[in-house]
Amino acid sequence: MDIFLNPREYFHLHGLKPRKRFGQHFLIQPSTAARIVAHAELQQSDLVVEIGPGLGSLTQFIAPRVDRLHLVELDWDLASYLTKATRSISDRVLVHQLDVLQFDFQGLAQSEGKRLVVLGNLPYNISSPLIFHLLEAVQSIKRAVFMVQREVGERLAAGAGSKSYGVLSVLLGVCAQVNKLFLVGPEQFMPKPKVDSLVIRMDFPERKMAVNPSFRFFRSVVNLAFQHRRKTLRNSLRSLMGNNPLALEHALAPISVDLAQRPETLSPQQFFQLAGILEDLQVSLPKM
Secondary structure (H helix, E strand, C coil), rough: CCCCCCCCHHHHHHHCCCHHHHHHEECCCCCHHHHHHCCCCCCCCCCEEEEECCCCCCCCHHHHHHEEEEEECCCCCHHHHHHHHHHHCCCCCCEEEHHHCCCHHHHHHHCCCCCCEEEEEHHEEEEEEEHHHCCCCHHHHEEEEEEEEEEHHHHCCCCCCCCCCHHHHHHHHHHHEEEEEECCCCHHHEEECCCCCCEEECCCCCCCCCCCCCHHHHHHHHHHHCCCCCCCCHHHCCHHHCCCCCHHHHHHHCCCCCCCEEEEEECCCHHHHHHHHHHHHHCCCCCC
């Protein structure tokens, strides 16, 4: 593997600047990069996808540890740089110049016959859409270690009843264990962001997901409930009750969900059960 340039060296050499439209903030502290990778607990046999590898701050610590590494980088110049920097190990490292929201995680896992370990210093502007994208391929993911904007990380790990609890908290809560690991300050990046970052780890137990409700239906129900988070479920879900508002209340009795509750008081599992009942009742959800 060739030596990776640090951000100052790279941009000075090429006469370029970080691209604001890609939300680029490059980690310049190698010890922090090594610490992030260490928390992934990689095994040589792991199939790893790194999202937004940039100039290889994490890549240089991942590549020696695993047999197969896929790098997904949108920036054409950086993808070209990474291809050259890893040419001596190109049999083990594949660079995809691609928007990660178009990357087929499920297809890769199926073709290789194993679940994925995913790492990345995520651009702030794609963190939430990316988590939704990963959840659609949740059975293909073994674990993930990400550095995200602190506010986003707090949401991902939030429990019921907290101010940060929301749609992503619920969706992750039914299929993953999310742990906050450590904070990273703005001074560790080039250019410096205006906020702190948070490193999180998500572990996805290997289990067969329930057919009912479907992920898309589940997500739609949770979105609808949190559209007006201070409203009760009765008011949030009023549009689903049709001409028989008591039917849903009767259906919810076995799972101890009261329509007088606000959405932030329901656990992820209660939301999952609620969505299953609604799907069984064949309600039509409004388009989001």
